[in-house]
Amino acid sequence: MAALEKHLPYALSQFEADVIIPIQFLGTDISFTYGSLAKVATVAIFATYLIVAMRKRAVVPGRLQVSAEWIYSIVAETVERFAGPEGRPAIPFIFSMFVFVLFGTLLGLTPIKETFTSHLVVTLALALTVFVYVNTIAFRKHGLGFFRMFLPPGVPLFIAPVLILVEVISYLFRPVTLGFRLFANIFAGHVMVKLFADFCAMLVEAMGAAGVAASLLPLTVMVVLYGFEIVIVCIQAYIFMLITTMYLRDAIHAH
Numbered sequence: 001m002a003a004l005e006k007h008l009p010y011a012l013s014q015f016e017a018d019v020i021i022p023i024q025f026l027g028t029d030i031s032f033t034y035g036s037l038a039k040v041a042t043v044a045i046f047a048t049y050l051i052v053a054m055r056k057r058a059v060v061p062g063r064l065q066v067s068a069e070w071i072y073s074i075v076a077e078t079v080e081r082f083a084g085p086e087g088r089p090a091i092p093f094i095f096s097m098f099v100f101v102l103f104g105t106l107l108g109l110t111p112i113k114e115t116f117t118s119h120l121v122v123t124l125a126l127a128l129t130v131f132v133y134v135n136t137i138a139f140r141k142h143g144l145g146f147f148r149m150f151l152p153p154g155v156p157l158f159i160a161p162v163l164i165l166v167e168v169i170s171y172l173f174r175p176v177t178l179g180f181r182l183f184a185n186i187f188a189g190h191v192m193v194k195l196f197a198d199f200c201a202m203l204v205e206a207m208g209a210a211g212v213a214a215s216l217l218p219l220t221v222m223v224v225l226y227g228f229e230i231v232i233v234c235i236q237a238y239i240f241m242l243i244t245t246m247y248l249r250d251a252i253h254a255h
Contacts, residue, residue: 035122038114042104071099078242083249090248093133094241097126102237105186109229118187120179127179130244138251149254178243185236189229196222 021032053068061069075095079087101117108115116122138146150167151160200215200222207214 034114035116035119038104038107038116042100042107045107046099046103074238075241079245079248082242082245083252086252087245087248090133090137094244094248097130097244098237098241101126101182101240102234105233105237106230108190109226109233115186115190117182118190120183123183124175124179126182127175130178130247131175134244134247134251137248138254141252142254146251146254149250174247178240182236182240185232189225189232193222193225193229196225
């Protein structure tokens with residue numbers, strides 16, 4: 001297996017979980033990997049950014065404070081628009097999820113190896129966290145009455161069992177579709193960018209000096225794809241936040 005991994009292009013080998021500190025606990029591998037480091041770095045970098053940006057809280061804010069307030073306002077306005085005033089208590093949670101996905105994925109576009117949102121287990125864990133959070137809110141607000149959302153009023157009784165089954169299955173699949181959507185877009189984008197990087201490296205290795213000139217075209221394509229990837233990352237983070245807000249709206253208003 002190790003011999004095979006040597007010949008894998010970086011476009012694929014970039015998703016290998018390289019261990020920094022091996023840890024075994026009760027027979028379970030909980031090693032600290034580059035993915036763990038990327039998550040810790042994301043939290044540390046953005047927390048430092050917010051602390052520095054908001055420590056003065058000037059009436060006439062500087063650029064750093066304006067940028068932090070702008071990011072927060074995007075989340076706050078989206079939550080209030082879709083979930084209403086009752087959704088305001090959830091803004092800190094949704095803001096945290098948004099910046100974690102956004103800046104963690106952008107960090108993965110730097111020369112470091114790890115992009116944790118390109119791992120399905122991570123995106124599913126994030127989606128499941130959202131699912132548990134909004135359902136906790138739903139049951140706190142509506143109790144068992146929340147289950148009424150699976151049977152809209154006025155539905156004929158002979159259709160009700162089928163409709164309830166479809167609605168329940170669709171609802172339970174929410175974290176799966178949310179997690180897969182983010183994973184698939186980030187994974188595909190990273191593979192495309194790194195494939196062109198691999199192509200450049202192979203041209204140089206195979207052709208020497210002539211390969212440097214030949215690699216200019218795929219290098220240009222890679223740069224353009226990088227630009228597109230940055231845009232896609234921002235869009236996918238926003239979509240993740242928007243869908244979370246819509247799930248919150250359903251939890252609050254039970255529909």
